[in-house]
Amino acid sequence: MPTRRSFLAAAGLTAAGARAADPPLAPPDRQPPDLVLPDVPARQAKWAVVGLGKLAIEEIMPAFGRARLAKPTALVSGHPDKARRVAAAYGIDPRHIYSYDTFDRMRDDADIDVVYVVLPNSMHAEYTVRALRAGKHVLCEKPMATTVAECRDMIAAGREAGRKLMIAYRLRYEPFNQTVIRLCREKAVGELRTFEASNNQVTPAPNIRLSRALGGGPVQDVGIYCINAARYVTGQEPAEVTAFEHRPRDIARFREVPASVAFQLRFASGVLAHCDCSFDAAESRRYRVHGTDGFLDLDPAFSYRGLRLTVAKPSGREQVSLTEVNHFAAEMDHFSDCVLNGHDPRTPGEEGLADMRVIAAIEEAARTNRAVPLPPADPA
Numbered sequence: 488m489p490t491r492r493s494f495l496a497a498a499g500l501t502a503a504g505a506r507a508a509d510p511p512l513a514p515p516d517r518q519p520p521d522l523v524l525p526d527v528p529a530r531q532a533k534w535a536v537v538g539l540g541k542l543a544i545e546e547i548m549p550a551f552g553r554a555r556l557a558k559p560t561a562l563v564s565g566h567p568d569k570a571r572r573v574a575a576a577y578g579i580d581p582r583h584i585y586s587y588d589t590f591d592r593m594r595d596d597a598d599i600d601v602v603y604v605v606l607p608n609s610m611h612a613e614y615t616v617r618a619l620r621a622g623k624h625v626l627c628e629k630p631m632a633t634t635v636a637e638c639r640d641m642i643a644a645g646r647e648a649g650r651k652l653m654i655a656y657r658l659r660y661e662p663f664n665q666t667v668i669r670l671c672r673e674k675a676v677g678e679l680r681t682f683e684a685s686n687n688q689v690t691p692a693p694n695i696r697l698s699r700a701l702g703g704g705p706v707q708d709v710g711i712y713c714i715n716a717a718r719y720v721t722g723q724e725p726a727e728v729t730a731f732e733h734r735p736r737d738i739a740r741f742r743e744v745p746a747s748v749a750f751q752l753r754f755a756s757g758v759l760a761h762c763d764c765s766f767d768a769a770e771s772r773r774y775r776v777h778g779t780d781g782f783l784d785l786d787p788a789f790s791y792r793g794l795r796l797t798v799a800k801p802s803g804r805e806q807v808s809l810t811e812v813n814h815f816a817a818e819m820d821h822f823s824d825c826v827l828n829g830h831d832p833r834t835p836g837e838e839g840l841a842d843m844r845v846i847a848a849i850e851e852a853a854r855t856n857r858a859v860p861l862p863p864a865d866p867a
């Protein structure tokens with residue numbers, strides 16, 4: 488039997504004669520007083536996702552639910568049944584499902600602003616250029632393409648079409664890697680001297696990553712995170728590259744791509760980076776930046792979630808507390824903002840091209856057993 492006071496409080500009423508200082512017990516408006524309502528963006532960019540594989544289905548489509556400025560409105564797939572099911576799950580009108588053959592018809596679809604290319608690496612260049620020529624802005628997954636020449640063609644196609652091109656370097660849109668960049672620029676651990684990074688995983692067959700024809704390989708797939716991090720942490724371009732690779736051709740899944748690659752980057756400032764990547768080692772995704780006064784350790788550094796940043800000084804070590812975000816939602820919101828409000832993306836095609844130059848140099852260094860110099864500037 489409720490008391491009179493609890494009955495009134497539950498109804499959002501205060502009993503007569505109650506002392507002014509008495510706080511209400513149940514929320515008077517029948518909702519938590521600290522409830523923060525979502526803001527309603529005036530506009531959202533409309534996105535087509537191309538290639539419904541593991542990344543698209545497991546990470547990107549769910550991430551739209553966390554994005555403010557991006558909404559999925561179209562799909563491109565070689566498997567219509569799968570596409571219809573994904574469309575139903577995300578409220579996408581099935582009239583906006585395309586195949587690779589009908590891809591160019593997106594030109595006439597006003598419900599698409601942005602095309603997100605999530606295809607095997609060997610298909611990035613073709614579908615990016617076709618989407619740009621169809622008048623759409625493009626977010627293309629990493630690695631940007633398979634050759635430096637393809638990267639240049641993609642950048643040129645964006646310029647000619649007057650459309651934006653961004654490469655999906657999700658770590659540039661999340662707070663842990665952004666904090667490392669800021670701490671390095673502020674010289675929080677002094678002058679940078681060396682950088683070490685590993686990105687390893689076991690990749691069983693079948694997988695697009697094990698096919699040369701599809702642009703696979705450990706450097707292209709996971710080593711690229713080490714390359715990109717070495718560049719964004721130092722804010723410099725490497726001047727010279729050396730590399731070793733292990734190709735156990737008697738193991739069937741490594742007939743076409745190396746199992747492991749170790750590479751070194753020399754920067755003109757004197758910073759040295761040493762990195763390794765593998766499709767045949769247990770998951771480990773980390774880097775450490777060594778300065779004259781301490782080091783920054785991010786471990787894991789390249790995973791989708793659970794990143795941990797430690798700052799180490801001679802006086803002790805501290806773990807940095809940051810609120811993690813959904814990487815894919817953050818990068819889709821960034822690009823949507825660029826498209827809706829006319830800004831330039833933080834990781835444009837030139838970023839993908841810069842990494843591709845390093846990848847090409849690593850391949851040459853491993854093949855020739857020689858250090859490969861990289862010219863200081865590379866106009867796209």
Ligand code: NDP
Nearest residue numbers: 538539540541542543564565566605606607608628629695
């Ligand atoms: P999957 O193999 O899981 O999916 C690729 C999809 O591409 C397929 O499901 C298929 O979709 C489509 N496709 C079209 N032609 C082919 C073909 N000839 N062979 C295989 N697939 C084809 O790859 P992922 O989703 O793991 O990777 C896709 C891209 O995303 C890669 O470039 C990869 O580097 C990148 N990636 C980026 C990550 C990041 O963190 N940024 C993480 C993981 C991957 P459909 O059936 O719909 O046509």
